[in-house]
Amino acid sequence: MSSAELAIEVNSDRYDSTSLTAADSEVESDPDAPSPPPEPASVDDAIANATPERLRIALRAVLRKNEAAREIASRILLVSETTTATGKRKRYETCKNCKEEYDVQVNEKGFCVYHPGSKSVNEESKFWEYHRYEMYGEPCLLLNEPMFEEGMCWDCCEQNMSAEGCRTNRHKPAPAKKARVL
Numbered sequence: 001m002s003s004a005e006l007a008i009e010v011n012s013d014r015y016d017s018t019s020l021t022a023a024d025s026e027v028e029s030d031p032d033a034p035s036p037p038p039e040p041a042s043v044d045d046a047i048a049n050a051t052p053e054r055l056r057i058a059l060r061a062v063l064r065k066n067e068a069a070r071e072i073a074s075r076i077l078l079v080s081e082t083t084t085a086t087g088k089r090k091r092y093e094t095c096k097n098c099k100e101e102y103d104v105q106v107n108e109k110g111f112c113v114y115h116p117g118s119k120s121v122n123e124e125s126k127f128w129e130y131h132r133y134e135m136y137g138e139p140c141l142l143l144n145e146p147m148f149e150e151g152m153c154w155d156c157c158e159q160n161m162s163a164e165g166c167r168t169n170r171h172k173p174a175p176a177k178k179a180r181v182l
């Protein structure tokens with residue numbers, strides 16, 4: 001029985017001696033009614049379908065209760081590094097070359113694609129033919145203005161700013177930020 005048919009039947013029963021509740025229980029025993037959704041097969045399935053936020057909540061709850069689990073988690077999320085003061089280093093670093101986050105344990109040659117050079121004025125670009133110097137000034141002073149990006153290039157390869165990196169390497173960690181005294 002379709003849900004539309006069901007609705008009609010429930011409506012026509014409304015003023016009968018049988019109450020809506022009776023009609024409802026009749027619906028439940030209908031052999032054609034869809035079966036209830038299956039129970040999650042395992043916690044693995046639940047993990048596969050959970051949001052990162054829910055997984056974080058679950059992981060924190062487990063770590064609060066279980067010291068062994070805490071050790072496993074810190075082994076996965078932190079790697080040993082004897083050269084630092086704390087003896088631990090973050091597993092994920094931000095690369096100083098491509099500015100992307102990477103896993104320090106999975107970092108091979110070719111993973112990092114970047115430009116070793118910096119942004120400079122593309123003197124050859126037609127973009128500057130119509131440049132209004134009296135209004136905007138020298139192109140070399142406009143390096144940080146997004147409006148003039150089209151007239152800029154990477155000085156390592158002279159490709160435009162959106163071009164894919166001209167050099168590949170492994171990722172390199174950005175140097176730790178030092179407190180600066182002004």
Ligand SMILES: [Zn+2]
Pocket residue numbers: 114115116117154155156157158159165166167
């Ligand atoms: Zn380049």
Ligand SMILES: [Zn+2]
Pocket residue numbers: 095096097098099100111112113114170171172
């Ligand atoms: Zn990189």
